[in-house]
Amino acid sequence: MLMTKETSALEKARASYAPKLPGILKKGIRNIAVKNGKVAKPPADAAKIKEIFPLTFGSAILKLAKGAGPENLRAINLGVVLSGGQAPGGHNVITGIFDGIKDVHPDSRLYGFKGGPKGIFTEKYIELTADFVNPYRNTGGFDMIGSGRDKIEKPEQLEACKNVCQKLALDALVIIGGDDSNTNAAVLAEYFVKENVRTCVIGVPKTIDGDLKNEVIETSFGYDTASKVYSELIGNICRDSKSAKKYWHFIKLMGRSASHITLECALQTHPNIVIIGEEVKAKNMTLQQIVESIAEVVKKRSEEGKNFGVCLVPEGLIEFIPEVRILISELNKILADHAAYFNTIRTFTDQQEFINQKLSKDSSYVFSSLPAHIQQELLAVRDSHGNLQVSRIETEKLLIEQVSEMLAEWKVEGKFKGKFSPLAHFFGYEGRCAPPSNFDADYTYALGRTAVVLAAFGKTGCIVAVQNLSAPAAKWKAGGVPLTSLMNIEERKGKPTPVIKKALVQLDGAPFKAFAAQREQWTLNDDYVYPGPIQYFGKADVSDVPTKTIVLERAK
Numbered sequence: 001m002l003m004t005k006e007t008s009a010l011e012k013a014r015a016s017y018a019p020k021l022p023g024i025l026k027k028g029i030r031n032i033a034v035k036n037g038k039v040a041k042p043p044a045d046a047a048k049i050k051e052i053f054p055l056t057f058g059s060a061i062l063k064l065a066k067g068a069g070p071e072n073l074r075a076i077n078l079g080v081v082l083s084g085g086q087a088p089g090g091h092n093v094i095t096g097i098f099d100g101i102k103d104v105h106p107d108s109r110l111y112g113f114k115g116g117p118k119g120i121f122t123e124k125y126i127e128l129t130a131d132f133v134n135p136y137r138n139t140g141g142f143d144m145i146g147s148g149r150d151k152i153e154k155p156e157q158l159e160a161c162k163n164v165c166q167k168l169a170l171d172a173l174v175i176i177g178g179d180d181s182n183t184n185a186a187v188l189a190e191y192f193v194k195e196n197v198r199t200c201v202i203g204v205p206k207t208i209d210g211d212l213k214n215e216v217i218e219t220s221f222g223y224d225t226a227s228k229v230y231s232e233l234i235g236n237i238c239r240d241s242k243s244a245k246k247y248w249h250f251i252k253l254m255g256r257s258a259s260h261i262t263l264e265c266a267l268q269t270h271p272n273i274v275i276i277g278e279e280v281k282a283k284n285m286t287l288q289q290i291v292e293s294i295a296e297v298v299k300k301r302s303e304e305g306k307n308f309g310v311c312l313v314p315e316g317l318i319e320f321i322p323e324v325r326i327l328i329s330e331l332n333k334i335l336a337d338h339a340a341y342f343n344t345i346r347t348f349t350d351q352q353e354f355i356n357q358k359l360s361k362d363s364s365y366v367f368s369s370l371p372a373h374i375q376q377e378l379l380a381v382r383d384s385h386g387n388l389q390v391s392r393i394e395t396e397k398l399l400i401e402q403v404s405e406m407l408a409e410w411k412v413e414g415k416f417k418g419k420f421s422p423l424a425h426f427f428g429y430e431g432r433c434a435p436p437s438n439f440d441a442d443y444t445y446a447l448g449r450t451a452v453v454l455a456a457f458g459k460t461g462c463i464v465a466v467q468n469l470s471a472p473a474a475k476w477k478a479g480g481v482p483l484t485s486l487m488n489i490e491e492r493k494g495k496p497t498p499v500i501k502k503a504l505v506q507l508d509g510a511p512f513k514a515f516a517a518q519r520e521q522w523t524l525n526d527d528y529v530y531p532g533p534i535q536y537f538g539k540a541d542v543s544d545v546p547t548k549t550i551v552l553e554r555a556k
Contacts, residue, residue, distance in 0.1 A: 014138040014435060014536065019092060019445035020473035022466065024064045025453075029103050033067025034457040036060035040216075040485035042501075049487050052498050053186060055193040056461035059482040061216060062454065070456045075107035076171040078455060079125070079199075082147040083116050083177030083184070087206045087222025088436040089444030091136040091144050093176050096448020098133050103449075104456055111168055116148020117184060120173070121160035138441050140225075141433040152184050158191045165192075165199040172200040172455030174448075178207035178220070179486075179500035182463055186483035186498075189461035202451050203463035203483055208432060210260030210549070211502040216465045216481045218554065221447065224439045224547050226254065226431035227261055231268040231531045233427055234310065238269055238528035241308045246419070248298065252313045252396040252426045258504045259314040260549065266312055266515055267548040270522045270529050273297050273311035274515070277320035278505040287321050291402040295416075297523055298407065302418025304524065313399065315428070316390045327363040328388055329491075331378060334358045348372070351379060374398055396424045437534050438544045442473045450478040470546055470554040510552040 024032060040061050042049050050057040078101055082090055094112065101108035110128040113119035126132075126145065136144045152161060165173060175185040182203040189201035205212045205219075208226035213219050230253055237249050251271075255261045259277045266274040273294055280290065294311060301309055318324050334355065335342060345351050352375065356364045367375060377393045400422040410416035436444065443466060450464045462480035469476060488501040505512055521527055535543040 010435065010536070011139070015135070017138045017441065017536070019096075019138070020442045021449065022446055022476035022478050023474050024066065024478055025446060025449045027066065029100075029453060029456060030069040030073065031066060032069055032453055033065050034453065034459065034479075035063050035065050035067075037063050037479075040482050042485050042487050045487070045489040048489055049484055049498055053190045053484045056186065056190050056482070057484045059461060059484070061482070062459060062462060062480040064450065064453055064478040073104060073456075075105040075109070076101055076456060077109045077111070077169050078452070079111045079113060079120070079165065079168060079170045079173045080128075080145075081113040081117055081120060081173070081175055082142045082145060083175055083181035084147060084149055084206065085178070085208070086142045086147060086432040087208045087220075088140045088225035088432070088434050089221040089440040090142050090176060090206065091139050092436060092441050092444035093204055093221070093448040093451075094128065094144060095133055095137050096445040097174060097452055098128060098130075098448075100449040100452030104452065111170070112145035115146045116150055117152050117175075117181070118148050118150040119145075120164060121152060121157040123160070123164045125164075125168070138436065140435045151180075152188055158188070161188060162192065162195055162197050165197060170199045172202055172451075172460075174202050174204060174451050174455070176204040176206050178205075178209070179212050179502055181206075182212070182483055183487070183499045185463070186461060186487070189483065193460065200455050200458060200460035202454055202460070202480070204447050204451060205463055208261065209255050209258060210264070211255075211258035211504065212500065213503045214486065216467065217463065218467055218469045219547075219550055221440055221444045222432070222436075223260065223264075224443070225434050225437045225534065227264040227268070227547055228437055228531065228534045229431040229434045230254075230261065230427045231265045232533050233430065234265055234269045234271065234312070235528065235530035235532065237425070238271060238310050239530055241310055242526050242528060245306070245308050246421055247308055248420060248422045249310045250313060250396040250400050250422055250424050251310065252315055252424075254391070254428045254431065255314040256316045256390050257319070257502045258316070260505055262312050262314040263505055263511055263515060264547050264549045266519075267511065268529060268531050270518070270527045271310040271312050272301070272523055273309065274519060275311070275313050275317055276505060276512070277314045277317045279507060279512075280317065281320040281322070281325075282507055284322050286323060287402070290321070291399065291406055294399060295403050295406045295410070298403065298420055299410065299416050299418065301524060302416065306524075306526075307419040307421070310528075311399075313396050315395070318393050318395050318398075319388070319390060323362070323366045327359070327366045328378065330359055330363050331355070332382070332388065335379070335382065348376060355379065371398065371401060391426075391428055394424070396426065400424055434534070435536070438536060439546050443469065446473070446476060446478060450480070453478075454480050468554075470551050472540070472544070510555060511549045514548075514552055
């Protein structure tokens, strides 16, 4: 007997939500032109990037405008793949692509590669039909076709991708992912041009971390929803902290390489302490200085009878601390150069001994001074891109341990007379698959529809850009930007590698300045704000409002 899948009341209501479109995309493919703007080049390492991507380097920024559509409109075939970690709105990118290709021609076909990039070179795909796609409209998650973190870089993988794209007669392959995934897209686009493969490669900016952006790409999708999910939880904890008056909550938030989520959540909730990794790096703050600054706030609040508070910590903080950053860089090289041997070492004690022999004197001291559980986490297996998996580093617990030790010393010295009862939280996976906010539902759908227009005009090696996002959706602008213009050269697995440059929190930017102007007031005063859950219905100033970061960055 077949069982009917039960759906929640919200799922049923959201199924009928029609994402709002930018005005240009309402005109239909036959009334849209793609115009070239200025030639876009990377701000650094341009010569090296050009050497690696000679055929796709130096393309123009693309803008959608009113005009004649593509000549000889016919049915087109597109492939789509989800790459990397989940982000709210991924399904709407795909439904936007599906609706877009049907606008081009009703006989157009869409293929979804299963399980991420590996699905392309292993030829694991499914044709996405209306019956298959429709239940996923406005839903969170990547479960429609799944995702993965495999890279496409080996000659045999590139060749296999070429073969499957030719077999399916794909006019375009759309890669939905973050900076590493879109670097992959650039590599594939260059290879396809070199091999005279007709398939265009188009990227879509995805990451809840918010670090894939620039002047043209105003934000990555999922950031809005995730920030709002975390802010609801932080607001709840702030209220609990103020109610119970006995706990200090240390909350680690997603953000492997940048502190955008931590900053946005701070602007939305006004916690007592906020650590911004980029500020730590700029001020060259040691771990000891960070711990002391937190302990000082705990002490000052206790003197006012407030033995409670909330501290936000970015996931990637540990890589911003100067001495730890140097340590991690050395560890990455050691683990890359001696991977085979290191994997044979069975006991942690033996691993410690081997690592300390390879580290510089200063890094060996830093490594040895860290708690054993942090040392083990620093030696954990890197991801497929060679990155330390910082979500597994319990930085919030490290800070709790060290602040506790410092306050205990101060208590013996008579400098601290309060109480310190800390609790640790990590908000990460809670936000990655939430039902997309109205902003993300609209934004991702527009990204998908724009990708189809770029594909119909034969544009390759670009990433979709939808702009003017602080305005209502009808006033958004759409286009694309060359992937090579976003790149720089970084060291990966001990080797210089072209990658899309991560956008970090700018300390002279409007969002950080707004935070810096208020944080002293938040420290001692309980100036908490309680955002509550994401609103999907009702007044636009409640349900459609974008992040404070976007509003502040795009303020005229």
